[in-house]
Amino acid sequence: MKEFDPLIFLVVFQEMLGPLLWLLILLAVGGTLAFLRLLIKEKGIVARRLVRAELAGLGGGVLALILMAKVSSSGFTDAGGPADWFLIALVFGMGLIGSAIVVYSFLGWRTPVKR
Amino acid sequence: MTEQREREFAAILKSASAGRRNFLRLGAAGTGALLLPATAARAADKLVSKARIVIAGAGAAGLAAASRLAEQLDGASITLVDGRKEHFYQPGYTLIGAGLKPASYVVSTTAEYVPKGVDWIEERVAEFDPEGNKVVTESGKAIPYDFLLVATGLKLDYAAIPGMEVGEIGKNGLGSVYHSAAAAEATWRSMSDFADKGGIGLFLRPGTEMKCAGAPLKYTFITDDYLRRRGNRGKAELVYNANNKVLFSVPIVSEKVRMLFDDRKVKVNYERILESIDLGKRIAVFKSPIGPVEHPYDFINVIPPMRAPDAVRNSPLPWQEGGWAKDGWIEVDKHSLRHKRFDNVFAVGDVAGVPKGKTAASVKWQVPVAVDHLLARIAGKESTSAYNGYTSCPLITRLGQAMLVEFDYKDNLVPSFPGIIAPLEELWITWVMKTMALKPTYLSMLRGRA
Ligand SMILES: Cc1cc2nc3c(=O)[nH]c(=O)nc-3n(C[C@H](O)[C@H](O)[C@H](O)COP(=O)(O)OP(=O)(O)OC[C@H]3O[C@@H](n4cnc5c(N)ncnc54)[C@H](O)[C@@H]3O)c2cc1C
Numbered sequence: 001m002k003e004f005d006p007l008i009f010l011v012v013f014q015e016m017l018g019p020l021l022w023l024l025i026l027l028a029v030g031g032t033l034a035f036l037r038l039l040i041k042e043k044g045i046v047a048r049r050l051v052r053a054e055l056a057g058l059g060g061g062v063l064a065l066i067l068m069a070k071v072s073s074s075g076f077t078d079a080g081g082p083a084d085w086f087l088i089a090l091v092f093g094m095g096l097i098g099s100a101i102v103v104y105s106f107l108g109w110r111t112p113v114k115r
Numbered sequence: 116m117t118e119q120r121e122r123e124f125a126a127i128l129k130s131a132s133a134g135r136r137n138f139l140r141l142g143a144a145g146t147g148a149l150l151l152p153a154t155a156a157r158a159a160d161k162l163v164s165k166a167r168i169v170i171a172g173a174g175a176a177g178l179a180a181a182s183r184l185a186e187q188l189d190g191a192s193i194t195l196v197d198g199r200k201e202h203f204y205q206p207g208y209t210l211i212g213a214g215l216k217p218a219s220y221v222v223s224t225t226a227e228y229v230p231k232g233v234d235w236i237e238e239r240v241a242e243f244d245p246e247g248n249k250v251v252t253e254s255g256k257a258i259p260y261d262f263l264l265v266a267t268g269l270k271l272d273y274a275a276i277p278g279m280e281v282g283e284i285g286k287n288g289l290g291s292v293y294h295s296a297a298a299a300e301a302t303w304r305s306m307s308d309f310a311d312k313g314g315i316g317l318f319l320r321p322g323t324e325m326k327c328a329g330a331p332l333k334y335t336f337i338t339d340d341y342l343r344r345r346g347n348r349g350k351a352e353l354v355y356n357a358n359n360k361v362l363f364s365v366p367i368v369s370e371k372v373r374m375l376f377d378d379r380k381v382k383v384n385y386e387r388i389l390e391s392i393d394l395g396k397r398i399a400v401f402k403s404p405i406g407p408v409e410h411p412y413d414f415i416n417v418i419p420p421m422r423a424p425d426a427v428r429n430s431p432l433p434w435q436e437g438g439w440a441k442d443g444w445i446e447v448d449k450h451s452l453r454h455k456r457f458d459n460v461f462a463v464g465d466v467a468g469v470p471k472g473k474t475a476a477s478v479k480w481q482v483p484v485a486v487d488h489l490l491a492r493i494a495g496k497e498s499t500s501a502y503n504g505y506t507s508c509p510l511i512t513r514l515g516q517a518m519l520v521e522f523d524y525k526d527n528l529v530p531s532f533p534g535i536i537a538p539l540e541e542l543w544i545t546w547v548m549k550t551m552a553l554k555p556t557y558l559s560m561l562r563g564r565a
Contacts, residue, residue, distance in 0.1 A: 008556075008565045015555035072550045073215045074543060078515030083536050084543040 028098065034105035046108070053104035060099025061092040161189035164493045169250055169260035171240045173197035175205075175475050175561065176464030177266035178228045179482045182563025185230040187490060193232070194258060196250065198239040200225055202561075203296060204554055206475055209330055209511065211299035212292040213337045214307060215550070218300045228561040240267070243430035245457040262459050262489055265445055267427055269326060269465040269473075272420045277391040279417060288314075288397055291417040292334055305414055310341035313350025314413025317399055318381075321420040322358040322388040323442055326465050326473040329508035329520065331355075332362065332372055334416050339379045340513040353380070354410070356387035356401060364471075365526045368510075371539045375512055389417065423466050432460070434468050444468030449524065450501040452485040459492075461485040469504070471524055476507035479560050505529060509549040517545040 014021050039045070068091050069075040076088045168184060170177045173195045184193050207221035229235045238252040249259040271293055273279050284291045285301025288309065292299045309316060316338055320331040335355050342348040355362070355376060362376070362383070363369040376383055387401040387408065392415075399415055401408045421442075423433060428443030432454065435446065445462035446455045449469040454460035463481045465473045472481065484502040491498035504524030509517045519536050521529050530538045536545060559565035 008559070011559045011564045012552055012555045015559050016551065068547070072547045073210075074515035074546055074550070076543070078543040078546065080516050080541045080543055081537065086535075087544045087547065 027102065031098070031102040031105055034109060035101045038105055038108040042108070049104060049107050053100045053107065054096075056103040057096040057098075057100030060103075061094075061096035063099075064091050064095025162187055162490055162494060163189045164191045166261045166493050167192045167259065168194070168262045168264065168489070169258055170195045170264045170266060171197070171243070171250060172265065172267035172464070172466070173199065173225050173229070173235065174202070174266060174268045174464065175557070176268075176478045176482060177264070178202075178225070178561040179478060179563060180264050180266060180463060180486055181233045182228070182230045182561065183482060183486045184489070185233050186563055187486070188493075191493075192234070194234045194236060194260075195229060196236045196238060196240050196252060196258065197225065198237055198253070200237070202228065204557055206327070206553060206557065208292050208296065208299040209333055209337075210550065211296060212290070212302045212306070212334060213511075213514070214303045214341075215514075218296040220554075221296045228558075230563070240426050243426060243432055245431055245454070245460055248459070260459075262492075263457075263461070264485065264489070265427065265432065265460065265462040265466055266464045267424045267466050269421045270424045272323075272422050273417075275420050276389060276417070278394060279392050279419070280394060283394050284417075287394060288412060288414045289394055289417065290414060291419075292330065293418055302416065306338055306416075307341065309351070309414035310338065310345050310347060312413070313342065313347045314352075315411060316351060316353045317356065317410060317412040317415040318354065319356040319387070319389050319399075319401075319416070320358050320418055322402075323420040323422060324439070324444065324473065325418065325421045327508060328363065328473070329510045331416065331418050333511040335381060336375070336379070336512045337514065338414070338416075339381060344514075348380075352382065354382045354384060356384045356389070356410075358386070358388050360385050365520070365522045365528075367526070367528065367539070368520050368522070371518070372510075375541075392417070421465075427466060432457075432462070439468040449504070450484075451488050451498075452481055452502060453488055461489060469502075471504040471506045471522070474506050474508060475557055475560070476521075477505060479556075479565070480505045482560075503529075507531075509545050509553070511546065511549065512541045515546055516541040516543055517549050518542070519545045519548070 065076055065088065079085055079088060168191055170181055177195060177197065181193060181195050202223045202225045204221040207216060210216040211218055211220060236252060238254055240250045241253045242251040244250065249257050250263065251257050273281050281294055281298065283289050284294060284298045285304055288305055290302035290305045292302050318331060318335040320328065335353060339353055342351050361369040362372040387403050389399055390402045390407060391400045397412050399410045399412055401410060422428065423443030423445065427433065427445065432445045433443040434440045445466055445468050447453060447462045447467050447469065448455060452461050452463055452467060454462065463485050464478050471477065481502050484500045487500040488498045507521040510520050511517045518539055518541055520538060521531060523529050528538045530536065536542060556565055
């Protein structure tokens with residue numbers, strides 16, 4: 001498509017997900033903010049909690065891939081070229097990082113560690 | 116136009132001059148304004164005009180054009196004329212035929228996309244009168260216009276195949292994905308049955324112009340994949356009948372498909388056009404250079420000849436000579452989509468007599484061009500925007516993979532994502548686009564936002 005406009009992506013995602021899009025964006029922004037505030041409050045990363053969050057993140061990544069496969073009536077076993085591996089990595093990565101951050105903040109705000 | 120109408124027209128143009136400056140800005144701001152809801156388009160940026168614009172046909176092209184015009188005009192009368200209450204997302208038919216989506220996946224209503232401020236007359240156009248600048252509906256109502264946009268799509272001419280009965284789709288090995296959502300679902304049942312048993316599968320395309328020329332190929336690949344998945348490929352013979360000497364009008368794509376068919380053991384016959392069919396005996400007769408050829412089948416995907424709707428064919432609008440005259444495609448300039456003889460008439464979508472196109476993706480690029488030319492005329496300007504023939508088709512080559520084929524009038528490949536999505540490569544990402552992103556993109560287009 002000539003004159004491809006990145007803004008179209010947002011319009012398309014809005015059509016695809018409806019109100020869910022805003023919920024996801026809210027979750028992402030909210031999760032990140034909560035994470036940053038936690039970092040400032042605790043003046044650093046709590047290693048033990050990070051490990052647990054990362055483990056949960058692995059699950060989140062897999063979940064994102066399963067969701068994607070379901071919605072697209074196909075599976076990542078259909079990958080046929082570099083762009084596909086990139087997409088798989090992207091979906092997995094987003095699921096991983098997203099859920100890790102959310103889980104880390106959630107744990108942190110629920111049971112703050114005393115230093 | 117009569118002299119009196121010309122004077123009125125001059126008055127319209129005068130009242131529009133205030134909007135002229137803004138008109139120039141519109142193009143530049145158009146993309147940035149995408150995210151704003153239509154209602155928020157700043158009134159100040161609109162072109163003021165009292166022009167009467169009639170859009171015949173409220174399908175993909177008609178609705179997209181109405182949305183864009185409504186967003187950019189202030190005071191104009193915009194009227195959609197179409198008797199169809201349901202809206203069908205036709206690119207989804209293939210997914211229904213593949214057993215991946217229910218028929219409901221493609222059905223919505225016309226009403227939900229008719230933009231605010233646009234009138235919708237729920238009737239078909241029975242007569243186009245470009246000399247008298249009016250259209251007449253089936254109930255005999257005359258609707259005069261200053262500008263006409265014809266977007267009636269095309270007619271599936273099943274009646275041109277003796278023996279064919281659309282009521283039989285889904286029975287006795289007869290399939291036809293094109294007919295409707297329900298027929299696509301019925302076709303899936305026939306095809307799935309065939310994939311369980313094997314036999315001879317016949318695939319074809321009509322000898323006329325057609326919408327989405329990739330769809331007949333896709334369905335062949337999908338059937339092949341189901342047979343393999345069910346372990347019955349060895350029991351089946353798949354035959355694709357091309358209407359001419361190629362598999363696709365773009366040479367490089369045709370070659371690629373030839374190689375893929377070779378790889379999947381799909382037999383190809385060239386220059387075979389379905390002439391008649393015996394549904395009871397399951398025999399299809401093809402026209403060929405060596406005379407009629409009979410072909411028995413256990414499953415067939417019938418794709419009928421396609422022509423302009425009768426109201427268009429019987430009007431002065433079609434090409435008067437050349438290959439497109441017979442089937443009634445409208446005589447427009449292929450770059451501006453403006454009629455060659457009636458300069459206040461445009462044709463967009465499947466009904467336009469241009470060399471490529473006839474996909475929803477082409478509609479997406481045609482509509483802004485035609486609208487730009489129309490608005491420029493109202494503003495007393497000339498538009499320089501041009502449609503280059505962009506046509507796209509995510510060509511499914513197996514379940515879970517597709518090739519993103521995009522090309523223009525010159526048969527050049529014009530990839531949207533060069534370096535990321537290779538055009539002739541079978542990829543999952545392209546399949547994901549087809550199954551996930553295409554429908555939302557299409558619906559955004561109807562709303563004039565993509
Ligand atoms: C099986 C299949 C698969 C496809 N796959 C793809 C794909 O993968 N990608 C892609 O981009 N495109 C695809 N398409 C093509 C795409 O759907 C069409 O090109 C697109 O819908 C054309 O839009 P249109 O507005 O010209 O016609 P339509 O959307 O068909 O709308 C025409 C409208 O005009 C109305 N009309 C007809 N006659 C009259 C009259 N006399 N008066 C008033 N109104 C009238 C009809 O009721 C209808 O509402 C596919 C189509 C089919 C059938």
